[in-house]
Amino acid sequence: xxxxxxxxxxxxxxxxxxxxxxxxxxxxxxxxxxxxxxxxxxxxxxxxxxxxxxxxxxxxxxxxxxxxxxxxx
Amino acid sequence: xxxxxxxxxxxxxxxxxxxxxxxxxxxxxxxxxxxxxxxxxxxxxxxxxxxxxxxxxxxxxxxxxxxxxxxxxxxxxxxxxxxxxxxxxxxxxxxxxxxxxxxxxxxxxxxxxxxxxxxxxxxxxxxxxxxxxxxxxxxxxxxxxxxxxxxxxxxxxxxxxxxxxxxxxxxxxxxxxxxxxxxxxxxxxx
Numbered sequence: 001x002x003x004x005x006x007x008x009x010x011x012x013x014x015x016x017x018x019x020x021x022x023x024x025x026x027x028x029x030x031x032x033x034x035x036x037x038x039x040x041x042x043x044x045x046x047x048x049x050x051x052x053x054x055x056x057x058x059x060x061x062x063x064x065x066x067x068x069x070x071x072x073x
Numbered sequence: 074x075x076x077x078x079x080x081x082x083x084x085x086x087x088x089x090x091x092x093x094x095x096x097x098x099x100x101x102x103x104x105x106x107x108x109x110x111x112x113x114x115x116x117x118x119x120x121x122x123x124x125x126x127x128x129x130x131x132x133x134x135x136x137x138x139x140x141x142x143x144x145x146x147x148x149x150x151x152x153x154x155x156x157x158x159x160x161x162x163x164x165x166x167x168x169x170x171x172x173x174x175x176x177x178x179x180x181x182x183x184x185x186x187x188x189x190x191x192x193x194x195x196x197x198x199x200x201x202x203x204x205x206x207x208x209x210x211x212x213x214x215x216x217x218x219x220x221x222x223x224x225x226x227x228x229x230x231x232x233x234x235x236x237x238x239x240x241x242x243x244x245x246x247x248x249x250x251x252x253x254x255x256x257x258x259x260x261x262x263x
Contacts, residue, residue: 027201028192032208032255035193036224039205040113045129046122049112050104052130053137062100062137 208259216251
């Protein structure tokens with residue numbers, strides 16, 4: 001399914017980036033947030049999240065969009 | 074907090090009916106653009122990969138259900154962070170962990186050794202995640218959240234201030250103390 005396929009492609013890309021960065025060894029970070037940012041970039045979202053989301057959305061699709069004029073009130 | 078989807082859904086085969094195409098594209102793009110940051114936030118706030126996985130699923134499901142009510146008053150990223158922060162907060166309250174972190178602030182301040190300007194060093198990048206988690210676990214909840222939000226370069230100080238319900242000046246002041254406390258714990262665990 002298209003939705004799940006998009007998710008999977010993204011997860012594979014994240015995993016590949018993570019493996020590449022894991023081969024590096026010594027790192028210095030000037031600020032804590034620099035370390036967190038680096039850590040976040042090499043942390044991949046588990047594929048199972050996308051799969052579960054896709055299943056959940058198929059079982060219970062999100063509500064249809066409301067008319068624009070209803071959103072104003 | 075009750076999960077939005079029962080876990081038995083994981084084992085069940087996906088129904089054949091496709092999603093409406095527009096909703097599918099919009100939601101897939103939303104997930105693609107922000108899932109890594111939301112997962113990372115939940116991972117470090119909850120300190121457990123399985124709980125973070127559940128939380129990320131629930132956050133996006135909630136966002137997808139409310140997507141058409143999103144009025145654009147804030148950025149998509151900030152809106153998702155808001156949902157994730159509230160979700161994690163509810164989970165943590167339900168685990169009765171709150172008092173532990175509330176009591177830690179004074180301890181962190183007292184134990185924080187004089188912080189040098191030396192950078193945070195890690196020999197092996199694979200140990201970084203564990204050391205970050207240990208350092209974050211030793212911080213008061215407010216400091217932990219501030220550092221995690223500041224680490225996302227897409228968020229402005231004003232957005233962080235709105236997400237944490239304080240002024241941008243207060244964010245800057247607390248961020249300074251949060252950095253000191255984090256660095257002290259991180260270096261102690263070296």
